[in-house]
Amino acid sequence: MFDPVAVLQQLVRIDTTNPPGNEGPAVDVIRALLDDADVATEVLAKDPDRPNLIARIPGSGAAPPLLLQGHVDVVPTAGQRWDHDPFGGDIIDGYLWGRGTLDMKGAVVMMTHALVALAESGRPPAGDIILAVVADEENHGDYGARFLVEEHPDRFDGVRYCLGEFGGFPFQLGGTTFYPIQIAERVSVKFRLTIRGEGGHGSLPHRGGTTAQLGKVLTALDRRRMPVHIVPATRLMLEAMIDHTSGAVRTALKGLLEPRMAGMTLRALRSRLETLEPLLRNTVSATVLRGGDKHNVIPAEIEVTLDGRMLPGLTPEVMADELRAIVGPVPEIEYTVDAASAATSDPDLGLFDLLADIIRKHDPSGVPVPFLLPAVTDGRWFAQLGIQPYGYTPLMLPHGFEFQSVVHAANERVPTDAILTGSRMLADLLTRYAG
Numbered sequence: 001m002f003d004p005v006a007v008l009q010q011l012v013r014i015d016t017t018n019p020p021g022n023e024g025p026a027v028d029v030i031r032a033l034l035d036d037a038d039v040a041t042e043v044l045a046k047d048p049d050r051p052n053l054i055a056r057i058p059g060s061g062a063a064p065p066l067l068l069q070g071h072v073d074v075v076p077t078a079g080q081r082w083d084h085d086p087f088g089g090d091i092i093d094g095y096l097w098g099r100g101t102l103d104m105k106g107a108v109v110m111m112t113h114a115l116v117a118l119a120e121s122g123r124p125p126a127g128d129i130i131l132a133v134v135a136d137e138e139n140h141g142d143y144g145a146r147f148l149v150e151e152h153p154d155r156f157d158g159v160r161y162c163l164g165e166f167g168g169f170p171f172q173l174g175g176t177t178f179y180p181i182q183i184a185e186r187v188s189v190k191f192r193l194t195i196r197g198e199g200g201h202g203s204l205p206h207r208g209g210t211t212a213q214l215g216k217v218l219t220a221l222d223r224r225r226m227p228v229h230i231v232p233a234t235r236l237m238l239e240a241m242i243d244h245t246s247g248a249v250r251t252a253l254k255g256l257l258e259p260r261m262a263g264m265t266l267r268a269l270r271s272r273l274e275t276l277e278p279l280l281r282n283t284v285s286a287t288v289l290r291g292g293d294k295h296n297v298i299p300a301e302i303e304v305t306l307d308g309r310m311l312p313g314l315t316p317e318v319m320a321d322e323l324r325a326i327v328g329p330v331p332e333i334e335y336t337v338d339a340a341s342a343a344t345s346d347p348d349l350g351l352f353d354l355l356a357d358i359i360r361k362h363d364p365s366g367v368p369v370p371f372l373l374p375a376v377t378d379g380r381w382f383a384q385l386g387i388q389p390y391g392y393t394p395l396m397l398p399h400g401f402e403f404q405s406v407v408h409a410a411n412e413r414v415p416t417d418a419i420l421t422g423s424r425m426l427a428d429l430l431t432r433y434a435g
């Protein structure tokens with residue numbers, strides 16, 4: 001059996017920054033490990049430099065196939081100040097440092113380890129166990145999960161659930177350790193606002209023109225919020241948390257469940273509960289501004305791109321109306337919805353109890369809760385095939401170490417113990433799924 005920490009070091013040292021990705025050498029490492037354990041593998045690629053690996057352990061057919069999916073590309077490190085080389089794979093005081101240790105080469109190693117353990121046990125699982133190691137998650141998945149789902153859907157025939165990022169690691173609230181397990185994600189909607197007006201010579205200023213309108217729009221976006229919607233995934237999460245908290249935290253969580261109270265409750269909270277806000281309403285962030293290309297010409301047109309994130313089950317038409325209510329009548333509003341837009345608003349929780357049970361075995365006082373991810377993952381592509389994605393890469397992180405503060409940021413690192421424990425937890429899961 002291979003050493004998951006050593007393999008993770010090896011993967012971190014392969015620079016798969018996306019763009020351009022160049023995931024080939026990382027995929028080769030995983031493939032060699034699976035070959036050694038006699039697990040059947042197959043490489044499928046839209047571009048030979050961006051390969052995807054699919055491995056399969058055949059089951060007896062008593063249960064549907066189970067898919068584990070993870071990506072080996074990573075986000076750039078440019079402009080970040082790291083205390084250790086992001087591609088060095090150094091181990092310092094029990095932590096393995098480097099880009100991708102959390103997102104998500106660490107989890108890919110844990111998944112691979114679990115598959116190898118299952119293969120070496122010689123016990124056929126009840127359902128096929130499939131592992132997809134993919135390219136290009138961090139840049140829309142066109143060469144990775146999207147390509148597999150659109151061009152090779154037969155590889156996932158019969159799959160009901162898949163496991164990928166994000167979830168299965170702790171966060172503390174009101175003295176309780178919760179383990180969010182992702183069951184849904186928001187939908188990405190790109191909005192474009194266009195402000196038109198009279199352009200002209202910069203020496204002849206006019207009031208209320210395009211740049212003034214831009215100022216009003218940006219100020220309104222900063223000050224105002226879209227209305228609260230309690231979607232099923234958020235309700236499940238808040239209800240589970242209410243059951244395991246007390247006092248002021250419990251009262252606040254109950255307030256969030258009341259649409260008319262929620263806005264007020266969020267404003268009153270100067271705590272980490274604010275991080276729940278994106279789970280309660282659609283949001284937009286202004287990201288790209290375009291207007292004017294000459295210092296002495298007042299622009300006749302200004303364009304603002306908004307990164308919009310929509311709660312699952314809502315429609316972009318409704319969200320556009322909510323945006324209109326904030327920005328007023330002046331800007332023209334256009335939008336495009338992410339290609340994987342069929343996010344279900346009604347998650348299938350059939351696998352949740354097993355995932356939760358495996359966490360409770362390692363932390364008996366921990367409370368697993370369903371979780372709506374404010375962002376998107378490759379899970380959305382697999383959801384196109386009718387598969388219910390779960391975010392579940394169990395990492396027993398120590399108190400005070402926050403996943404979200406180092407993921408995509410400088411000094412990404414993971415406790416080596418967490419990788420070893422997580423590998424065993426996923427192996428345990430496959431054995432129990434095997435029945």
Ligand SMILES: [Zn+2]
Pocket residue numbers: 071103104137165
């Ligand atoms: Zn990721």
